[in-house]
Amino acid sequence: MHDIRSIRDNPAAWDAALSRRGVPPMSSSVLRIDEARRAAIHAAETAQAEQNKASKSVGAAKAKGDDAEFERLRALVGEKKAEVSQMQTKAKELDSELNDLLMGVPNLPHDDVPEGADEDSNVEIHRWGAPRTFDFKPVEHFEIPAVQPGMDFETAAKISGTRFMVLSGAVTRIHRALAQFMLDTHVEEHGLTETWAPVLVRPEMMYGTGQLPKFGEDSYETTNGWWLIPTSEVTLTNMVHGETVEAASLPRRMTAHSQCFRSEAGSAGRDTAGILRQHQFEKVEMVSITHPEQSRAELDRMTTCAQAILEKLGLPYRTVVLCTGDMGFGARRTHDIEVWLPGQNTYREISSCSVCGDFQARRMNARFKPAEGGKPEFVHTLNGSGLAVGRCLIAVLENGQQADGSVELPEALHPWLRGKTRLTADGLLA
Numbered sequence: 001m002h003d004i005r006s007i008r009d010n011p012a013a014w015d016a017a018l019s020r021r022g023v024p025p026m027s028s029s030v031l032r033i034d035e036a037r038r039a040a041i042h043a044a045e046t047a048q049a050e051q052n053k054a055s056k057s058v059g060a061a062k063a064k065g066d067d068a069e070f071e072r073l074r075a076l077v078g079e080k081k082a083e084v085s086q087m088q089t090k091a092k093e094l095d096s097e098l099n100d101l102l103m104g105v106p107n108l109p110h111d112d113v114p115e116g117a118d119e120d121s122n123v124e125i126h127r128w129g130a131p132r133t134f135d136f137k138p139v140e141h142f143e144i145p146a147v148q149p150g151m152d153f154e155t156a157a158k159i160s161g162t163r164f165m166v167l168s169g170a171v172t173r174i175h176r177a178l179a180q181f182m183l184d185t186h187v188e189e190h191g192l193t194e195t196w197a198p199v200l201v202r203p204e205m206m207y208g209t210g211q212l213p214k215f216g217e218d219s220y221e222t223t224n225g226w227w228l229i230p231t232s233e234v235t236l237t238n239m240v241h242g243e244t245v246e247a248a249s250l251p252r253r254m255t256a257h258s259q260c261f262r263s264e265a266g267s268a269g270r271d272t273a274g275i276l277r278q279h280q281f282e283k284v285e286m287v288s289i290t291h292p293e294q295s296r297a298e299l300d301r302m303t304t305c306a307q308a309i310l311e312k313l314g315l316p317y318r319t320v321v322l323c324t325g326d327m328g329f330g331a332r333r334t335h336d337i338e339v340w341l342p343g344q345n346t347y348r349e350i351s352s353c354s355v356c357g358d359f360q361a362r363r364m365n366a367r368f369k370p371a372e373g374g375k376p377e378f379v380h381t382l383n384g385s386g387l388a389v390g391r392c393l394i395a396v397l398e399n400g401q402q403a404d405g406s407v408e409l410p411e412a413l414h415p416w417l418r419g420k421t422r423l424t425a426d427g428l429l430a
Helices: 004-009 011-019 027-064 067-103 153-159 169-188 203-209 233-240 292-313 359-364 389-400 411-417
Strands: 123-128 244-246 252-261 280-290 317-321 333-341 346-357 367-369 380-388
Touching (some): 027 067, 123 292, 169 280, 169 292, 169 411, 203 233, 233 252, 233 380, 280 292, 292 317, 292 346, 292 411, 333 389, 346 359, 359 380
Antiparallel strands (some): 123 317, 252 280, 317 333, 333 346
């Protein structure tokens, strides 16, 4: 959500920032509605003052026995009352129109975000690890002999349809161990607070983090109006929905492991093989609620937390800054972390860390009390994957695959597998 006062003060700068995201100038439309709304509010206040003045004079006229003046003033009070109601209704309608318009406008990018129309203009800022050299041709995760007994797409399709999976046996255990490893690392080493929250939320929570109204088709709505979360960013960020917190409580750093649900609207035909793009999947999410002065540094910290998981697992990756045309709706700057997948011979996104500034906070009305006193200010919010569990499973399996069809598992994961170190070619942990 955007600050209407900022748009009034410098509409050209607002339009210029939006243009970097490929959005045409909008300030004239916004300010036209805003001016009409303010005029209606002023008219209602003026009519209310005139109504109050006339009301005070009605009694005086009656006391004097001036029936004509009494009737005139009484009629005037009725007219002004109707005018107040009309102008208040008009102001409310214009306020709703303005709110609806601004709800559909993306966040403004930070000045240091590279310009570009799509992913081809993203800029690499960090790289870690060297892709392994294989003495055989590596295959994709679902083609590895060790994995095939534990990854069943036919049964999933029978139960639920395409873009679902059934995991069983050792592969399921590795998947669970990865999530536990991520959570424990974020809590014990990165200082995040583990949180468990619902996966069904009210629509205002989806509005708060920006999934609604523009991206409703990307998520699932239940028949009673709840929404299944696309990520626990929705629940964790909305923990401060409508709240005014103490500055001393910031930053609030949270993590959660949850089921996530996405319709994948618009992705027909993309990444249909394997478990890379599913309707239901698991993520370990990170969310930070910060003081405005801390949010940019917090983005770098959050990115480092996500990168640390991959480094502990020995998985090569690179980190890129998304260009203006590739950023998400609510982001001001985004760091995507892409893990190396030898089966595809490319890097694929496994985490996306974004700073949103006060964009979500305005939608949620989430504020903090400055330590030095004064008027409450909007908090800043950040979110990032730490990591996508299914995609991490893909990376572990593909990078660890052996010529005999088995998979060597990362040493960092061994304690969460009770000392098991490999997935045999017949799909058993050993």
